[in-house]
Amino acid sequence: MSGFSLTDLDLAHLMADAARDAILPYFRQPGLDTDNKEAEAGGFDPVTVADRAAEAAMRRLLAEHRPDDGIWGEEYGQEPGTSGRTWVLDPIDGTRGFISGTPTWGVLIALSEADGPVMGVVDQPYIGERFTGGMGVAEYTGPRGRQALATRATAALSDAILFTTFPEIGTPADRAAFDAVAGQVKLVRYGMDCYAYALLAAGQVDLVIEAGLNAYDIQAPIAVIEAAGGVVTDWEGGPVHQGGRALAAANATLHAAALERLGSVG
Template structure:
């Protein structure tokens, strides 16, 4: 892409702006929480809204020609053929608990449905995972390091992560359990940070269901740039969300996909 550097610079400026909006409210007793879904608990806070507004302000100055799709404020059309896909706080439940496993997700999609670039930013830990446009790196308090998924791990030796033990529907939960019963270790609850750990070579599989596009666009770009593979449970594109499997290698992906399919 001819404007790759401008895109990268814009993404980092957005992530910086989101950090600035969110951190004063993290672990704050004054946090205000609304519930999006009265039938259960789907929280949104003023930190979610402030972070997305801050990112949109950056885009309005730097790349007004691009479209935007954000969790909190919906869609804004553009005419460049590119759309920024924003989740200002992925893991709001963790945010409310004071656990630093939430993150700011930024993805850049094209009109063909592909994801060109993405960031997973954890403001409290000051860790930023970047993938796409020639980048695959973590920048954090200890400096910069390359991202690379762990290779050569079989299903029986794999570490699997997901956000909720009660994943998706009953049928989806049964499919997940078939994989979980075959791996070495299963852990729960890290939201987008699980994908960051996969890209870092710390875990081997992430399997989830019921995702929205803004939940997966940024992580997909980061994992694939690190050498992993991200698809839906049928082996097709996961760029729109839904059922998602992210794996460190193609061989491991094939083994896990076979178990998901029963």
């Protein structure tokens, strides 16, 4: 097989399939060893053999099919390329959820160019759901078949459903800004990791607000949400594909309203 016989979308799906195969044997299995990447700093950032196996599987496919592209993965770092394109990988976004047995973690795959991601996949292997966006595609595949992704038209914060992963989001100042939005919405939910962004792209929720993100946490969600009609920026309205504080909204009107509230605390 030629190294360039697959389209980028085909390759992304092949990578997601390979990550599923690597991860699922470990999910909800007793005795799963977990290392703590922040042990010396007194924090808790878990990583498992499943994280490492999934990223290694995806990297093998990239070495075969896109040897000139760069790679930036959570577990094995950055590998420069010569094409000007980088595959940004988070083999298990939500490892805390993974080791807890919740099906809210996911595999994140993005293809990024100089100005940010042009294509992304959010895959939930256990449920069998995949959300793909970019390169003319905005699509869900899963137990309910194949459907187009489209964000909601919710215009008022008072009608919005808001997600974040951690109640103690970011710094105290970050939490105050988040609370300024949370106090205006209809419903706030916590702990969904990347699955919250997938639900936004699928038209189930309206806002995701997070802080302290890395590039590999947010690039795939950006591509999927934007392809579905949503908006993703930092808390000042600028690009967020390098990580930091992210505001994802179902549409431009709701994004503007949330952005104004985030900036109202100073």
